[in-house]
Amino acid sequence: RPIYNSNKNHGNWSGLYHAGRDTEVNHTGWPDGFEAMTVEWKVDLVLSGHVHHYERSWPVKNREDVVKSYENVDRPIHITCGHAGKGLYRYWWEDKTQNSYDDEPPRFTAARDNENWGHCELDFLDSKTVVHRMYVMGNDEPKENVTITKISFAQKISASALLILFSIINLL
Numbered sequence: 001r002p003i004y005n006s007n008k009n010h011g012n013w014s015g016l017y018h019a020g021r022d023t024e025v026n027h028t029g030w031p032d033g034f035e036a037m038t039v040e041w042k043v044d045l046v047l048s049g050h051v052h053h054y055e056r057s058w059p060v061k062n063r064e065d066v067v068k069s070y071e072n073v074d075r076p077i078h079i080t081c082g083h084a085g086k087g088l089y090r091y092w093w094e095d096k097t098q099n100s101y102d103d104e105p106p107r108f109t110a111a112r113d114n115e116n117w118g119h120c121e122l123d124f125l126d127s128k129t130v131v132h133r134m135y136v137m138g139n140d141e142p143k144e145n146v147t148i149t150k151i152s153f154a155q156k157i158s159a160s161a162l163l164i165l166f167s168i169i170n171l172l
Helices: 030-040 153-171
Strands: 045-048 054-057 077-081 109-113 118-124 129-136 144-149
Antiparallel strands (some): 054 077
8 A cells, every 4th residue: 555645545655554444554664664665675666556536746755855856756656547537436435426535635646636537657668767658547638647757876976976066175
């Protein structure tokens, strides 16, 4: 299940499972432990299903450390592409028009959709660039077309060298 999603009915980003039931099961530990691994191992993109909606995060770590850009990404982006099963939650609710989102999206959310059936595609252009597309069922053109680039090893070395140089100058 995704660790970053704002669907309040199914393992939302708080770690609590709601699903319209009387009890809540706390999944705290799973999101934090999994996220620590993705950050430590420098995972660029986390793809999830299980939750029946679409959501794409900004690059994020530690819930609130968000960068609102897909250029030179240095932390994971989380994409939940489960909207092929859109609408399944409504079978559990008495009110079939209930929205599975809170009105205000969390800070990490870049886009979300729980109203349309659809699918996602990824196109890896090279070792640093991927294009993510989200399609709504029945449309040939993507609803979303996002290019994600990551920092290359050479850029990391240059940035590190510049930081070291800056630190040395400050010491003098």
